[in-house]
Amino acid sequence: HACGIGKEIDLPIVKLMLLLKVNALALGYSGVQLKTIEQLIFFFNNNILPVIYESGSLGASGDLAPLAHLSLALIGEGMVYYKNNKLKAKNLLKELSRDVIELESKEGLALINGTQFMSAHATYAYLKLESLFQWSFKIAAISLDAFNCRLSPFDPKPHNVRTHPGQLESAKIISNLLKDSDLNDVKNKPVQDPYSFRCIPQVHGASLDVFRDFENKLKIEINSVTDNPIVFDQEDEIISAGNFHGQPIALAMDFMAIAAAELGSISERRIYKLISGNRGLPPFLIQHPGLNSGFMIAQYSAASLVSKNKILCHPASVDSIESSNGQEDHVSMGSIAGVKLVDVVKGIESILSIELLSSTQAMEFRRPRKSSAEIEKLLKDFRKEIPFIKEDVVLHDLIKKSEDFIAINI
Numbered sequence: 001h002a003c004g005i006g007k008e009i010d011l012p013i014v015k016l017m018l019l020l021k022v023n024a025l026a027l028g029y030s031g032v033q034l035k036t037i038e039q040l041i042f043f044f045n046n047n048i049l050p051v052i053y054e055s056g057s058l059g060a061s062g063d064l065a066p067l068a069h070l071s072l073a074l075i076g077e078g079m080v081y082y083k084n085n086k087l088k089a090k091n092l093l094k095e096l097s098r099d100v101i102e103l104e105s106k107e108g109l110a111l112i113n114g115t116q117f118m119s120a121h122a123t124y125a126y127l128k129l130e131s132l133f134q135w136s137f138k139i140a141a142i143s144l145d146a147f148n149c150r151l152s153p154f155d156p157k158p159h160n161v162r163t164h165p166g167q168l169e170s171a172k173i174i175s176n177l178l179k180d181s182d183l184n185d186v187k188n189k190p191v192q193d194p195y196s197f198r199c200i201p202q203v204h205g206a207s208l209d210v211f212r213d214f215e216n217k218l219k220i221e222i223n224s225v226t227d228n229p230i231v232f233d234q235e236d237e238i239i240s241a242g243n244f245h246g247q248p249i250a251l252a253m254d255f256m257a258i259a260a261a262e263l264g265s266i267s268e269r270r271i272y273k274l275i276s277g278n279r280g281l282p283p284f285l286i287q288h289p290g291l292n293s294g295f296m297i298a299q300y301s302a303a304s305l306v307s308k309n310k311i312l313c314h315p316a317s318v319d320s321i322e323s324s325n326g327q328e329d330h331v332s333m334g335s336i337a338g339v340k341l342v343d344v345v346k347g348i349e350s351i352l353s354i355e356l357l358s359s360t361q362a363m364e365f366r367r368p369r370k371s372s373a374e375i376e377k378l379l380k381d382f383r384k385e386i387p388f389i390k391e392d393v394v395l396h397d398l399i400k401k402s403e404d405f406i407a408i409n410i
Helices: 011-026 034-045 064-075 089-095 107-112 116-146 158-161 165-178 200-222 247-275 295-313 334-364 371-387 395-410
Strands: 006-007 051-053 078-084 086-089 231-232 237-239
Touching: 011 034, 011 064, 011 116, 051 064, 051 165, 064 107, 064 116, 078 089, 078 237, 086 089, 086 395, 089 165, 116 165, 116 200, 116 247, 116 334, 116 371, 116 395, 158 165, 165 200, 200 247, 247 295, 247 334, 295 334, 295 395, 334 371, 334 395, 371 395
Parallel strands: none
Antiparallel strands: 006 051, 078 086, 231 237
16 A cells, blocks of 8 residues: 655655544554554654655545555664664664564554544644734735734724625734734825735635634644544444545545635735835935846746646545546545645745845835834844845845744744
8 A cells, every 4th residue: 555656745744644644543443452552652763764655645535645655664664763863664673672563453554544644734734824814914004004004994983894704813913913003193094005014804814714724624623533433342343434535634635725724815906016116215215226237036926926826725625536447436635725725835835935024024114104113123133134225136036034023923
């Protein structure tokens, strides 16, 4: 079953797979030896991470191929990463004085059946998104301030007559972030702002509602028994069913990818407005445009990522290809949904880092005006890492620094 193909998946996702497999087996319905679970725990605690490949699972009958690669190490087969080295599992186990597991009946099935590849990707994306949603509000608040926007669209009254929870929460977050900003005192603002600013509560909020639903489905999935057959020792029954089918989490991941991508899409539109030379900001956010390209190509990069995310948002779960000689005649493709979701999340992390770079640059042209105390602290911390850009530099390096700032300062 170890027929994985393609690039190796990120090691943090492999570690999540170990954790989720341990949790599923520990529920006590899989008929495995205690020492098998203890060996998986040893791998987890000591960062012994099997080599697992991106492609091979169809998301039904469980994640057979990737879980087979995960389980190879237990029997002394396959390759693992340990202390930044790629080693043969058999040699490492011998070096660490760990016995190879002799699998008993049912254990092979328990190890390679299940949704842990899908669920690990979903969990990784969830943990990233939990932070990125917070950042999306903070960065949007800086952009709102730098673009001299009205704050009336964030007044609670319009949102109290359209009571989507995410919309209400988003408006409140933005209001709190900018409540003591000097932006409140700016006169002669335009009557209305572009949708990418004015409709932050509606767009970010809709994505936030999807995220909350995704969280609930993920909690169910990672705390469930998803191998087959399932052993009910109290009832003295072994039932072959279909809990390995990834449809519930596949659909959730596809919807989450669409909702997450919208955070990147609206962010890129704000970047475009900030560099467009409107509202007293210089074209491309540079003091001498023409001689300097400024942030012109940074917006190209954000637009490229948005376009890529749109392609990745085609749902994997609408597809099914018959396998196993017709026995497995409907599959979820949840593994593909998981891989795509992680790619989308990585994309919006980069897009938001470009908006952060752009909005902080734009704020410097509003000085000596101050934003709120919370935003000013963020700007001060950001400036310790990334300077105001006076003339062209290699922006790739600063975009990476901005990404690191978002990743570290959660």
